[in-house]
Amino acid sequence: MLLLLHLFDSVTSSPVSIYTPAPFLPLQILPPSSFPSNLPSGPSSLIPSSISSSEERAHCPLKMSPSTVVVRFEDPVTVNCSVPPTGFPALGWEVPNRMETPLFTMDRFLVWSVARMTEWNIKPKCYALVEQGGQCHIELLVTVYQPPDSVSISFRNHSGPLLEGHQYTLQCEVHNIAPVENLTVTFYRGQTALGQLLSNNTEKKPVTEIFTLNINTSKEDDGVQYWCEAKLELGPEGPQHPPVVTSQKLKAAVLFGPHLICPTKLQVKEGESLSCEVRGNPQPSVTWLRDGQEVVLPSHSSRKHAGKYTVWTKGHLGQKNFTVEVEILSGSGTANSCNRYFLLAILFIQIINWL
Known part of the structure; x- marks a missing residue:
């Protein structure tokens, strides 16, 4: 009887040892049905919110691959989270503000995948239990982008020819761009860049934004072409060739x-x-x-x-x-040129006669 009590006590005090690690299936991890009910449902109480993502990664030995994600809207995403071989009995993924059941495993790694990314401001978290007590988590940095539907250029509040020596405002309208804070707009006069502008808007969803640049006209501007370029600067994790959309060419007629x-x-x-x-x-x-x-x-x-x-x-x-x-x-x-050629011709004829 004492032997049975001793075995029962050892089983209940070490819940990790009685669960077989969940198998890993690429692109799809289901929460194990036998996962202990007394484990926390998410990482909401793990690390104070004042700790930045970089500090979290420094104190929490979880690893993500890739560490950051730049994904085009409606494209798929797959990220693997892993823990060291010992000291972490459970691993999970959670996406705050979503009703999905969190993913759990007792294996060393767990994949979070989305077939079509349809959210603009998503913040998935990978977290793990620590054998010594407590939990830790890191947040996946996700940038969801969308190149502009179109880019157009025009003169603000003006149509028709321009007058020499006057100031006008060029405006570049970028339609349905996300995230606009990663956008760089460049104005051109022919092949000469006139200036670059950035947005202060931090909206993650697609927006339409207008950028303006003042110019002073001269007679040399008659017939030149103005245009603008919208470029998403998404960093090294983004596309190898950043998305670029240009406007039509706007030919200026300057009266002088x-x-x-x-x-x-x-x-x-x-x-x-x-x-x-x-x-x-x-x-x-x-x-x-x-x-x-x-x-x-x-x-x-x-x-x-x-x-x-x-x-x-x-x-x-x-x-x-x-x-x-x-x-x-x-x-x-x-006239003098003709006379000079005539004299040279006469001199040439005389030289031939002498010979």
Whole structure:
């Protein structure tokens, strides 16, 4: 009788020894039906909430593989949690705020898996009992992401052509992005990056957010293309090629007044055309004056064409006058070039005759 009592006492004081470790099935671990009823149902009282995830991992010898998860919405997830060979009689997974039955095992490892990740802010915890008393747990860091449905660029509160010397606001609208705090938006002018913007929004679910950038226009901006790029920076645990979505190209039309292209002191070789360009958007009318009389610029200049000219322009944005002083350089124009080639030809013929 004493022997039976002794055996009974040893069985009840060591519950781990009377349970066979639950078998491990890849991607599916069911809670053992014979798991002791007096074990805690979860890790809510394990470690004070003030302890960070990094501190938890330092004091709790549980290991996760992978240690952090970056998963696209509706993709599968599989994570293995393991404990050292001795000192931990039971291991479990729990997902707070979910009605699912926690997973338990008396083996050294336990897999938590989800066929389709459909939650945006999920915080699974792996915990273990300690033979010396107490429990410990670590939280799995999960980032659920979704690339934007679309990205568009426009000018805020403006449509149509822009005016030179004015300030405008470019806006880049990113639709249904998650998590927006991992998003970097870059504005471009052609292939030149104008600036990068980040969001202060910590919402984990998909949101639509607008990013803005102020620009000052000049005549050089006429015809350039503006666009923006949305890039999810998910770190080394994320996709090898971070998700990037770009907007359409927005071609700018900038209205500007008459602008003289050539210098105010213009040197022209004798025999060449006298030309000086005036640009504007829309293109202005241009009239050349010399000594108060309207003139047509010569296609073959000579010394008589030297002097001061007045360029009178008129356009949609007003009118402007420019003064151009023309200097004719002798001996370098088309006529002199022809004479030089003619003399060389004669000299070449004479050399042949001498031979």
